[in-house]
Amino acid sequence: MQLEGSVGVVTGGVSGLGFGAAQRMVRHGASVVMLDINEERGKEATEDLGEKSRFIPCDVSNPEEVSAAVSGALEAFGSIDVLVNAAGVAPAQRVVSRDGVLFDLDLFKFTIGVNLVGMFDVIRNVAAAMAANDPGETGERGVIVNVASIAAFEGQVGQAAYSASKGGVVAMTLPIARDLASAGIRVVTIAPGIMDTPLLAGAPQELRDSLARLHVFPQRLGTAEDFAHLVQAIVENQMINGEVIRLDAAARMPPK
Numbered sequence: 001m002q003l004e005g006s007v008g009v010v011t012g013g014v015s016g017l018g019f020g021a022a023q024r025m026v027r028h029g030a031s032v033v034m035l036d037i038n039e040e041r042g043k044e045a046t047e048d049l050g051e052k053s054r055f056i057p058c059d060v061s062n063p064e065e066v067s068a069a070v071s072g073a074l075e076a077f078g079s080i081d082v083l084v085n086a087a088g089v090a091p092a093q094r095v096v097s098r099d100g101v102l103f104d105l106d107l108f109k110f111t112i113g114v115n116l117v118g119m120f121d122v123i124r125n126v127a128a129a130m131a132a133n134d135p136g137e138t139g140e141r142g143v144i145v146n147v148a149s150i151a152a153f154e155g156q157v158g159q160a161a162y163s164a165s166k167g168g169v170v171a172m173t174l175p176i177a178r179d180l181a182s183a184g185i186r187v188v189t190i191a192p193g194i195m196d197t198p199l200l201a202g203a204p205q206e207l208r209d210s211l212a213r214l215h216v217f218p219q220r221l222g223t224a225e226d227f228a229h230l231v232q233a234i235v236e237n238q239m240i241n242g243e244v245i246r247l248d249a250a251a252r253m254p255p256k
């Protein structure tokens, strides 16, 4: 599938990796609907991207909001061809802290609720919409790109909930690709390393440098543009399906 003339939905689309994907999609001739809880950034993002973009406020962990947002995206541009699932939260806590405090179970459920259940809910709603698309020459109707993390494989201290949620994203990639194959929809997951997004923007240079050194080559932080480039490659290359791709310059995270 080509980006030109396609319609994309990007969750977490107003910031960081999601916004990078939305920018690249619009630059290459797609229309984009950004779903996010950050309404203030949502306005700025649509001002940046122009008339081929829309913002719909949506908490991916709220099923009514997800269903309404997917309907809203269809109303705006008529179909959905590409879905990028980038919305995510990354709280950190030890299972038992040094002073004996237990990991907050509500925080664990919240993390799974947004990163895994919320993502799955968006996938099922968007897949139903994609299944109604006219197939391309090869039978393709849509492409879904999920964002996991290398924390799915090498979670660090404090990342039990985050790693569990991202491990779930990795594990569901193949069965969802198999489920949706008959509709001509591909499903691929990107597992980024350490990316220079608003999360890290305010960090001291020393910390940014030490994080960059965890990348083996090139020894720099990843960028939203690196991510968006891979999203485009996945959309365009029909043989990539049911796979998890690390975008981490050969990093393997240490315990802390």
Ligand SMILES: NC(=O)c1ccc[n+]([C@@H]2O[C@H](COP(=O)([O-])OP(=O)(O)OC[C@H]3O[C@@H](n4cnc5c(N)ncnc54)[C@H](O)[C@@H]3O)[C@@H](O)[C@H]2O)c1
Pocket: 011, 012, 013, 014, 015, 016, 017, 018, 035, 036, 037, 038, 058, 059, 060, 061, 086, 087, 088, 089, 090, 114, 118, 147, 148, 149, 150, 191, 192, 193, 194, 195, 196, 197, 198, 199
């Ligand atoms: N930055 C990194 O180093 C890194 C590494 C690996 C994986 N990731 C993953 O990449 C994705 C994007 O992260 P980012 O670094 O661009 O962070 P970011 O904070 O810049 O973007 C995340 C976006 O998700 C939105 N969001 C949060 N909860 C939401 C919800 N319930 N419903 C809808 N939107 C919600 C936020 O408002 C924000 O705009 C996340 O899934 C994150 O786990 C990031």
